[in-house]
Amino acid sequence: MTQTPPTTTVETLAASARGLTKTYGRGDAAVNALRGVDLDLAAGTFTAIMGPSGSGKSTLMHCLAGLDQPTSGSVAIAGRRLEKLSDDELTVFRREHLGFVFQAFNLLPMLTAGQNILLPLELAGRRIDGAARERSLLLADVLGIGDRLGHRPSELSGGQQQRVAIARALVGQPAVVFADEPTGNLDSTTSAEVLDHLRRCVRELGQTVVMVTHEASAAAYADQVVTVADGRVA
Numbered sequence: 001m002t003q004t005p006p007t008t009t010v011e012t013l014a015a016s017a018r019g020l021t022k023t024y025g026r027g028d029a030a031v032n033a034l035r036g037v038d039l040d041l042a043a044g045t046f047t048a049i050m051g052p053s054g055s056g057k058s059t060l061m062h063c064l065a066g067l068d069q070p071t072s073g074s075v076a077i078a079g080r081r082l083e084k085l086s087d088d089e090l091t092v093f094r095r096e097h098l099g100f101v102f103q104a105f106n107l108l109p110m111l112t113a114g115q116n117i118l119l120p121l122e123l124a125g126r127r128i129d130g131a132a133r134e135r136s137l138l139l140a141d142v143l144g145i146g147d148r149l150g151h152r153p154s155e156l157s158g159g160q161q162q163r164v165a166i167a168r169a170l171v172g173q174p175a176v177v178f179a180d181e182p183t184g185n186l187d188s189t190t191s192a193e194v195l196d197h198l199r200r201c202v203r204e205l206g207q208t209v210v211m212v213t214h215e216a217s218a219a220a221y222a223d224q225v226v227t228v229a230d231g232r233v234a
């Protein structure tokens with residue numbers, strides 16, 4: 001009898017997808033963006049989703065993150081089946097259990113870095129207690145922005161702003177953080193620095209990160225690379 005390795009037991013899966021399909025449009029105009037994707041992402045791992053333009057990377061990420069509804073198939077995040085949630089439940093689920101990092105940093109310009117990091121907790125109506133502050137300081141430390149917390153975004157470099165955005169995505173201890181081309185706006189040296197810090201969040205804090213990227217150099221920071229081609233995992 002073969003034993004299942006500990007990293008792939010159901011308990012340790014942060015995300016899984018089964019038979020995921022997504023068709024945009026109908027009839028002659030139909031586009032099969034996903035054609036049956038099965039995927040298991042173990043908790044505490046860094047996954048890169050790669051593939052050529054139009055292969056279905058963004059569609060896959062959006063379906064995994066509950067931002068888009070698959071045409072068929074199922075997605076589970078931390079054991080919760082997304083297709084069983086109503087729209088309102090899904091909104092709350094995303095807010096409480098998922099984190100997002102985008103190519104544009106999307107920081108609020110009038111808030112300091114520290115305030116930007118704590119914002120998701122405030123928006124979720126959570127109390128900013130000692131534990132929350134401690135968490136934000138730990139994240140700032142791991143991300144190398146501990147001495148920048150009192151600065152506004154305009155006073156930070158692009159790489160520092162993206163590291164603030166990563167801390168903001170992680171402050172609520174999400175089950176999965178989805179990063180969509182997080183270094184798309186950064187030069188190669190700054191990208192390497194941001195990815196190195198993102199990987200530290202996986203290694204040192206046990207976070208689960210899924211990153212969509214075009215660049216093999218960025219994917220090299222991940223524990224596993226999922227290659228999407230023509231709507232399938234290659």
Ligand SMILES: Nc1ncnc2c1ncn2[C@@H]1O[C@H](COP(=O)(O)OP(=O)(O)OP(=O)(O)O)[C@@H](O)[C@H]1O
Pocket residue numbers: 024025031032033051052053054055056057058059060
């Ligand atoms: N809203 C939509 N309506 C119709 N077709 C869509 C829509 N979104 C995506 N598609 C199509 O689905 C396919 C997969 O798109 P997707 O954006 O997932 O690819 P991608 O790999 O992320 O591409 P890129 O690297 O260029 O961002 C493409 O053929 C695209 O044109």
